[in-house]
Amino acid sequence: MRNKSILTEAKQIHLATELIQLGARLQVLEMNSNLSRERLVKLYKEIRGVSPPKGMLPYSEDWFMSWQPNMHSSLFINIFNYITVNSEIKEIDALIKSYKLYLEHIQVNSLQQVLSLTRAWTLVRFMKSEVLCLTKCVKCRGDFLVHSLEIHSNHVCGLCNIPSRAGKTKKSAAASSKLH
Ligand SMILES: [Zn+2]
Structure with missing residues (x-):
């Protein structure tokens, strides 16, 4: 029994x-x-107070490559890696801890929450299966998410090279620089 x-x-x-x-x-x-x-x-x-939403989970790895999601996801996975390497916290507990720290960072810097917990969980799986990996930005030396199959020499991150549509307002540019 x-x-x-x-x-x-x-x-x-x-x-x-x-x-x-x-x-x-x-x-x-x-x-x-x-x-x-x-x-x-x-x-x-x-x-x-409501039933859980039905339907498939968001599964595209491409979502993590667009500008704003990439900044937020890179921030999250850096926190996650730091925690799993430097503490005994692993797996789902590490995900929860890292996600809370991500939310704290967002709140302190008055940023919009872009990464959901479910996306963060999917991201960790993509990293484990080596669909996505981290590479260094040649300008700021920060680690940013990229497709594993792409060539990463001379990678310039989205913060060092803000696309014009993303940097339209001074406010959003200032907000993104806080992610550094
Ligand atoms: Zn950079």
Whole structure:
């Protein structure tokens, strides 16, 4: 018979609760929890007051390549790598911790939140499967997300080379420079 520990279940509920509060989709919860789908749906409804959205998760790696998502995703994955290398925090706990730090950074700098928790989770998977990787910007030496299959020598990041449409207003240019 399966041994159902109350403590283990409590931990699972705590983890799922945290993920739901941060905006995780049902698929992300299912893949990171031992709780049944029914219980996760119930928990989701209790916390958010609505049923979890149906449909596929956003899966395109190209999303991470457009200007603003690339800046935010690069920031997030730098935080994530720092935490996983320099602490004992790993896997889903590292994702939660890094995502909270990302949100803090966004709030402190009055930036718009671009990266959702589900996208952040997808990003970590893309990094693991080596679809995406980091490369150094030749100008600022920061690490930025790129497609693994592209050639990265002489990569200039989106902050060192702001596209005209992204730098239309002084305000948005100032906001983006804070990401450095
Ligand atoms: Zn740069």
